Amino acid sequence: MAVSVYEEEFQVSDVEKKCPKCQGAMEEGFIRDVTHGATLPSEWYEGTPEKSFWTGLKTSGRAHYEIRSFRCTRCGYLESYAG
Numbered sequence: 762m763a764v765s766v767y768e769e770e771f772q773v774s775d776v777e778k779k780c781p782k783c784q785g786a787m788e789e790g791f792i793r794d795v796t797h798g799a800t801l802p803s804e805w806y807e808g809t810p811e812k813s814f815w816t817g818l819k820t821s822g823r824a825h826y827e828i829r830s831f832r833c834t835r836c837g838y839l840e841s842y843a844g
């Protein structure tokens with residue numbers, strides 16, 4: 762049975778973020794994932810990747826979280842949160 766927290770609110774603070782590298786402004790976004798022709802945000806899965814003949818990688822039964830990523834508008838640094 763898959764463990765999903767997909768519907769939960771992200772716990773990241775709404776305080777304006779600063780880049781840890783250059784102190785530039787961070788803008789929110791997500792890393793696109795294309796699955797079966799649909800555009801979805803990428804997800805983080807627990808554990809090491811195991812190849813599956815049928816699905817590419819085995820993901821069933823693993824905890825997973827949608828990834829939210831912030832990009833520095835000055836230097837392009839990415840800071841990602843999964844939760």
Ligand SMILES: [Zn+2]
Nearest residue numbers: 780783833836
């Ligand atoms: Zn930066």
